Amino acid sequence: xTSIKDIALHCGVAISTVSRVLNNHPDVSQETRERVLHAxxxxxxxxxxxxxxxxxxxxxxxxxLVKGVSNPFFSKLIxxxxxxxxxxxxxxxxxxxxxxxxxxxxxxxxxxxRKLIGILFLGxxxxxxxxxxxxxHVPSVFCTYTNTFGTLDAGTYSSVAIDDKQAAxxxxxxxxxxxxxxxxxLTDNENDNSISELRFQGYKDALREHxxxxxxxxxxxxxxxxxxxxxxxxxxxxIQRGGxxxxxxxxxxxxxIAAIKAxxxxxxxxxxxxxxxxxxxxDLSEYTLPxxxxxxxxxxxxxxxxxxxxxxxxxxxxxxxxxxxxTVLRPGGSIRxxxx
Amino acid sequence: xTSIKDIALHCGVAISTVSRVLNNHPDVSQETRERVLHAxxxxxxxxxxxxxxxxxxxxxxxxxLVKGVSNPFFSKLIxxxxxxxxxxxxxxxxxxxxxxxxxxxxxxxxxxxRKLIGILFLGxxxxxxxxxxxxxHVPSVFCTYTNTFGTLDAGTYSSVAIDDKQAAxxxxxxxxxxxxxxxxxLTDNENDNSISELRFQGYKDALREHxxxxxxxxxxxxxxxxxxxxxxxxxxxxIQRGGxxxxxxxxxxxxxIAAIKAxxxxxxxxxxxxxxxxxxxxDLSEYTLPxxxxxxxxxxxxxxxxxxxxxxxxxxxxxxxxxxxxTVLRPGGSIRxxxx
DNA sequence: ATTTGACGACCTCCGCCGGAC
DNA sequence: TGTCCGGCGGAGGTCGTCAAA
Numbered sequence: 001x002t003s004i005k006d007i008a009l010h011c012g013v014a015i016s017t018v019s020r021v022l023n024n025h026p027d028v029s030q031e032t033r034e035r036v037l038h039a040x041x042x043x044x045x046x047x048x049x050x051x052x053x054x055x056x057x058x059x060x061x062x063x064x065l066v067k068g069v070s071n072p073f074f075s076k077l078i079x080x081x082x083x084x085x086x087x088x089x090x091x092x093x094x095x096x097x098x099x100x101x102x103x104x105x106x107x108x109x110x111x112x113x114r115k116l117i118g119i120l121f122l123g124x125x126x127x128x129x130x131x132x133x134x135x136x137h138v139p140s141v142f143c144t145y146t147n148t149f150g151t152l153d154a155g156t157y158s159s160v161a162i163d164d165k166q167a168a169x170x171x172x173x174x175x176x177x178x179x180x181x182x183x184x185x186l187t188d189n190e191n192d193n194s195i196s197e198l199r200f201q202g203y204k205d206a207l208r209e210h211x212x213x214x215x216x217x218x219x220x221x222x223x224x225x226x227x228x229x230x231x232x233x234x235x236x237x238x239i240q241r242g243g244x245x246x247x248x249x250x251x252x253x254x255x256x257i258a259a260i261k262a263x264x265x266x267x268x269x270x271x272x273x274x275x276x277x278x279x280x281x282x283d284l285s286e287y288t289l290p291x292x293x294x295x296x297x298x299x300x301x302x303x304x305x306x307x308x309x310x311x312x313x314x315x316x317x318x319x320x321x322x323x324x325x326x327t328v329l330r331p332g333g334s335i336r337x338x339x340x
Numbered sequence: 341x342t343s344i345k346d347i348a349l350h351c352g353v354a355i356s357t358v359s360r361v362l363n364n365h366p367d368v369s370q371e372t373r374e375r376v377l378h379a380x381x382x383x384x385x386x387x388x389x390x391x392x393x394x395x396x397x398x399x400x401x402x403x404x405l406v407k408g409v410s411n412p413f414f415s416k417l418i419x420x421x422x423x424x425x426x427x428x429x430x431x432x433x434x435x436x437x438x439x440x441x442x443x444x445x446x447x448x449x450x451x452x453x454r455k456l457i458g459i460l461f462l463g464x465x466x467x468x469x470x471x472x473x474x475x476x477h478v479p480s481v482f483c484t485y486t487n488t489f490g491t492l493d494a495g496t497y498s499s500v501a502i503d504d505k506q507a508a509x510x511x512x513x514x515x516x517x518x519x520x521x522x523x524x525x526l527t528d529n530e531n532d533n534s535i536s537e538l539r540f541q542g543y544k545d546a547l548r549e550h551x552x553x554x555x556x557x558x559x560x561x562x563x564x565x566x567x568x569x570x571x572x573x574x575x576x577x578x579i580q581r582g583g584x585x586x587x588x589x590x591x592x593x594x595x596x597i598a599a600i601k602a603x604x605x606x607x608x609x610x611x612x613x614x615x616x617x618x619x620x621x622x623d624l625s626e627y628t629l630p631x632x633x634x635x636x637x638x639x640x641x642x643x644x645x646x647x648x649x650x651x652x653x654x655x656x657x658x659x660x661x662x663x664x665x666x667t668v669l670r671p672g673g674s675i676r677x678x679x680x
Numbered sequence: 681a682t683t684t685g686a687c688g689a690c691c692t693c694c695g696c697c698g699g700a701c
Numbered sequence: 702t703g704t705c706c707g708g709c710g711g712a713g714g715t716c717g718t719c720a721a722a
Contacts, residue, residue, distance in 0.1 A: 001452075001477075003691060014707045019693060029705060044475055046452045051691035053390040054713050069434075070415040078409055082436055094409075094434040096422055112386050228623045254624070261627040283568045284594070287601040289629050344714060354685045359715060367683060391713040395690055 002045045011039050022047060059115045062310055063093045065103055067123035070226045072254065073280050073297070074122060077144070080303025081120065088311055090117075104128065108135040118310045121145075127193040128152055139313040143306045144297075146322055149193045158313055160305045160323045164195055164279075167295045167327045168202025168251070169209075171277045174293070174329060175247045176210050179338035180275060183207070184218040184238055184245040186255050188225055199251045199279065218243045228258045235262035246274060246338055253280035256292055260334065275335035279327065290333030298325050342383045351379050362387065399455045402650060403433045405443055407463035410566045412594065413620050413637065414462055417483070420643025421460065428651055430457075444468065448475040458650045461485075467533040468492055479653035483646045484637075486662055489533045498653055500645045500663045504535055504619075507635045507667045508542025509549075511589050511617045514633070514669060516550050519678035520587040520615060523547070524558040524578055526599055527591045528565055539591040539619065558583045568598045575602035586614060586678055593620035596632055600674065615675035619667065630673030638665050 004022075008015045013032060020028050021036040028036075039045070053059050062085055066074055078094065085092040093114065097106055103124045111119060119140040127149035133156070146159035175183050185203045188196040200219075207214050220238035222231045235248075235258065248263075250256035256278035260270045268274050270290055278285070281296025305323050312319065344362075348355045353372060360368050361376040368376075379385075393399065402425055406414055418434065425432040433454065437446055443464045451459060459480040467489035473496070486499035515523050525543045528536035540559075547554050560578035562571045575588075575598065588603075590596035596618035600610050608614050610630055618625070621636025645663050652659065 004693095005691080015692085016694090016708070017706060020706090023693075027705060032706080044448070046449050048394070048452060048691055050390045050393040050455070051713090052693075054388065054394060054691080055693045055711095059390075069409065069418055072412060072415070075410040075412070075415065078436065092436075094436055096418065096434055113389050115389060228627050232627065257624070258627045261629065261631075264629055284597070284624075287568050287572065287598045289601065289604055291601075343712085345712095355714085356686075356716085357684060360684090363715075365716095369683060372683085387715095388713055392715070394692090394713075395715045 002043045004045075004047065007036065007039050007043060007045055010043070011035050053115065059091075059117060060089065061091045061093050061114060061116050062118040062120065062314075063095055063107070063110055063114065063116050064120045064122060065095050065097065065107055065110070067097055067101075067103060067121075068099055068226070069096045071123070072226075072282055072284065073252075073299070074144075076283070076299050077122065077303050077306075080300055081143075081307050084304055084307035085311075088307070090311070104132050104135055107140065108137075111136065111138045118314050120306055120310055122306075125194055126150060126198065128157075130156070133157065139310060139317050141306055141310045141313065144302065145195060146324075148198060154322065155320055158309055158320045158322065160302055160309055160325070162297050162302075162325045162327050164198040165202035165205065167279050168199040168249070169206040170327065170329065171249050171279060171295055172203055172206035174277055175249065175275060175335065176206065176212070178247075178275065178335060180247040181210075181212050182215075182218070182243065182245040183212070183247045183249055184220060184243060186220050186222065186231070186235060186238070186248055186250040186259055188222055188251065190219070190221060196251060203249060215243065217241055218245055222255060225252055226254060228254070231255050231258035232262045235259040236266065239263065239266045239268070247335070248274060248276050250276060250278040253278045253282045253285045253292060253294055256294070256334070257285065257288055260288075260290075260292075270334050271336040275338075277335060281327070281330055286330070286332070292330075293332035293335045294330055295327040296330045297327055301325060342385045344385075344387070347376065347379050347383060347385055350383070351375050393455050396455060399431075399457060400429070401431045401433050401454055401456050402458040402460065402654075403435055403447070403450055403454065403456050404460045404462060405435050405437065405447055405450070407437055407441075407443060407461075408439055408566065409436045411463065412622055412624065413592075413639070414484075416623070416639050417462065417643045417646075420640055421483075421647050424644055424647035425651075428647070430651070444472050444475055447480065448477075451476065451478045458654050460646055460650055465534055466490060466538065468497075470496070473497065479650060479657050481646055481650045481653065484642065485535060486664075488538060494662065495660055498649055498660045498662065500642055500649055500665070502637055502642075502665050502667050504538040505542035505545065507619050508539040508589070508591070509546040510667065510669065511619060511635055512543055512546035514617055515587045515589065515615060515675065516546070516552070518587075518615065518675060521550075521552050522555075522558070522583065522585040523552070523587045523589055524560060524583060524585040525589050525591070526560050526562065526571070526575060526578070526595050528562055530559070530561060536591060543589060555583065557581055558585055562595060565592055566594060568594070571595050571598035572602045575599040576606065579603065579606045579608070587675070588614060588616050590616060590618040593618045593622045593625045593632060593634055596634070596674070597625065597628060600628075600630075600632075610674050611676040615678075617675060621667070621670055626670070626672070632670075633672035633675045634670055635667040636670045637667055641665060 008018045082092050107119045122143045142159035146161045220234045222234040224230045256276050278294040281294050285292035348358045447459050462483045482499040486501045560574045562574040564570045596616050618634040621634050625632035
């Protein structure tokens with residue numbers, strides 16, 4: 001392994017001089033600078049970051065802890081966050097975990113190991129307690145979720161998310177406005193203290209607002225956000241239960257796509273026989289047949305907000321804020337008005 | 341920040357002794373050990389990982405360098421690789437980069453920084469030179485690509501991939517067998533020394549085998565693998581050129597999905613007016629309308645092979661091998677026979 | 681014989697001082 | 702007087718070796 005010493009020896013200069021060149025210090029003659037840079041190039045020398053971090057007061061690393069990289073909504077978000085963090089001169093470290101793991105425990109461990117200066121949690125539980133949060137000793141931001149079901153004080157945490165309940169209400173209202181009253185819901189889980197539960201609540205709220213009775217027979221749980229086969233099956237069994245619904249609200253775009261396929265295989269055309277609305281607004285779902293009517297999450301803005309919030313928080317560790325973004329309906333070909 | 345020195349001072353022992361306790365060395369009396377551990381506990385002392393990595397000869401960390409996490413084919417692969425690496429007792433570190441970046445340079449830097457014991461490159465160029473490869477001093481495996489256009493000796497690198505040229509030939513042959521002779525291709529780039537070029541070659545080979553003249557007018561370049569809008573536009577302009585094609589071979593599933601939408605918007609139904617075949621076999625594309633006819637990459641097997649190959653290579657650094665997997669046609673609703 | 685201390689090496693940065701021209 | 706460069710010491714944790722208690 002070549003070190004700064006080898007470069008110095010080869011150039012016949014002192015280690016300090018090489019260091020000065022590498023760190024763009026002024027007190028080096030143009031000629032020496034070029035000689036050193038040339039040696040660095042030809043030796044393919046890369047400074048040892050462990051040693052570098054060791055002597056520097058802090059690292060420049062922010063970790064992004066993702067629960068389920070296979071979620072296509074996260075894919076784009078990761079890209080945006082990565083770009084902004086890098087642009088601001090920080091290093092982003094990506095970590096993937098299983099949906100069953102405890103993100104806070106892993107975050108605490110990682111922060112210690114890696115000397116992180118911040119953590120972005122992407123996808124997580126909505127019900128943290130102050131005791132749990134005490135594990136984390138570095139600035140952190142909850143991305144795409146907030147602490148709805150938890151007991152954290154608003155002044156003690158930062159989050160960037162959409163209003164999930166409102167988005168679900170908007171989705172259902174869109175269907176009701178078209179005359180639908182028998183509206184089924186396709187969700188992950190009824191009581192997971194997380195995103196599914198919140199959107200499920202929004203669904204029930206919207207029904208109540210329009211005096212539509214809630215029918216448990218119209219609830220289909222998939223147990224997953226991304227396993228197409230499981231979603232297909234859940235929709236199939238919903239159809240076979242014969243709840244006589246005229247529309248489906250799917251809590252995620254991928255679910256809607258699998259649902260449309262299941263409907264089609266059971267002889268129900270979308271939107272003629274059944275309307276479908278979802279939440280996410282993936283690029284993809286604008287290119288399916290029919291195109292999906294969906295509430296678009298402003299991915300670019302959310303990603304930028306995540307990155308900027310953590311950077312601000314690193315500079316001012318107590319300035320906590322919760323950001324909420326609006327979703328916007330993207331009209332598609334998957335819905336239509338019902339005629340009585 | 342408390343350091344090992346503080347612990348040593350507080351306990352009235354030498355630094356070496358504290359180190360011995362922390363690393364479970366036997367030559368410490370029970371009493372001293374307990375005293376030190378107690379101090380570590382109460383001071384909340386955590387060893388500095390930078391300093392630790394500086395001296396340690398190796399870590400247990402394998403890095404997975406992904407070029408474009410937004411590629412949905414990679415998402416599932418990452419999951420499989422992560423599971424297997426973790427199962428085998430190693431730590432996987434995920435790193436994302438832009439398509440424009442040089443994966444080898446980043447790999448070299450990372451290996452140095454993190455004291456990696458291995459690197460998995462996921463998605464990369466097919467044309468490395470021995471000089472470039474010399475930057476990498478740890479075992480590494482090329483995942484989903486190999487060195488077709490490069491000058492590496494077969495005994496000097498490991499790879500796990502499908503036979504891209506053959507898969508493309510199979511795709512085109514499927515169309516020819518149904519009577520198609522005017523077959524357009526939807527690809528990223530004609531000469532990128534990478535996956536697109538190889539699949540493009542396979543396309544041309546298949547045409548030649550069947551004495552079908554190659555028509556440059558039937559080539560549509562998207563310049564991207566994942567930007568749906570760009571793919572849609574490329575397809576639209578292909579249609580407007582009026583090449584009179586009866587089928588499209590898309591080199592990736594996502595491209596096919598956007599193409600089908602473009603065809604539909606131009607009044608061409610799939611498969612009645614135009615057949616579409618792709619390569620990838622995403623779960624998703626089994627649930628679109630129509631379902632996509634595609635050559636499935638055995639994701640599970642490829643992922644396992646990637647993980648096992650790097651682990652074997654770490655144990656035996658010179659046992660290089662190139663693995664090739666077969667793709668399998670998954671029939672769908674996007675193709676049909678042509679009647680003259 | 682068992683336990684502990686002392687030390688140098690690993691690598692980089694940074695500040696400081698001193699020498700050379 | 703200013704410009705350029707050398708050299709030193711410290712910081713951080715580990716580990717092997719040697720010496721000492």
